Amino acid sequence: MTATATRTSPRKRAGNGAARPVDGDEIGLDALVGHAGYAVRRFQIWIFQDFIRTLGDVDIRPTQYSVLTVIGANPGLSQMAVAKRLGIERARLVHLLDSLEQRDLVKRVKSSTDRRSHALHLTPPGKTALAKFKRLAAEHERHVEERIGKQNRERLLRILADFT
Amino acid sequence: MTATATRTSPRKRAGNGAARPVDGDEIGLDALVGHAGYAVRRFQIWIFQDFIRTLGDVDIRPTQYSVLTVIGANPGLSQMAVAKRLGIERARLVHLLDSLEQRDLVKRVKSSTDRRSHALHLTPPGKTALAKFKRLAAEHERHVEERIGKQNRERLLRILADFT
DNA sequence: GCCAATTGTTGTCGTCAACAACAATCTTCC
């Protein structure tokens, strides 16, 4: 964009009273500016893009990271437990784990006490990898600080604390 | 969830030292709690679900609402302009407008000054409908207030203001 | 007037949430 020059319609749109020209950029959002959901959606898109870019070299997306982190902190969890905790559909978790298992980061161990379920564990390389992912994720978090300010980030975390 | 009662495994899992029981609910998130992106994602899911439910009767989703609002506030915009302003792919906007046009809420008017582009307008029923959508969206916004608090909602909007 | 850029459109691909159905297994209850 940037300027967009005079654009097309030089006609000044006879005093319509109601509607304003709206040529270059300044396009009003009207009611949208008062909606938390809109701001949150835009912010979430930005934050995910930065996360994906910052962890691009290791090819780890936000959801994968959350799964690895939870398994790392709670070894032996079942797929149901992980899915519930993270708000992921258990059907979706199947594919996520397939991928992580193929990469030898996670392993499904058949539970002896409940033969329906799998106990999830990080593999040794998985543990090493997660440590690296955490360092990169911390770097991403610093980007967030730079974008919205250290204080605002903390405020945000406090406000949304009970959604985690 | 709610309580989940005593759950299953009453066995106390011998002092394993490293890994904690992790039976019922209390599953640690570890590094995740310090990540703004995780909190924002969960919040965004909640907020969209409430929006979709609150505007369920009129069958309007957040993205459709944002498109209608911007067109309503800036009649005559091109599809490119709307797409850019809302951060939507112009390819995606095509389908959104197809749907909204079929429902007679929006019309594409062939621009006389640039015959490549369409000028977007709300139809008369579209204007009436949007007024109703805005009332419902305001109701949704009250739900947000109830969930995170009036003050926190305002803080949030301020923090994320320049993402809109 | 010619070549590059823009606009709307169509199509493909991959991510993700929401369901539904199913086999294997566990739990409950009689």
Place this chain on the structure above:
DNA sequence: GGAAGATTGTTGTTGACGACAACAATTGGC
């Protein structure tokens, strides 16, 4: 102890959505 119901992991489908690529029509620069 055994039938009935619930749970776990799995497979598949649907629809919203973002990212791209290609295309015809049209406009703009030069």
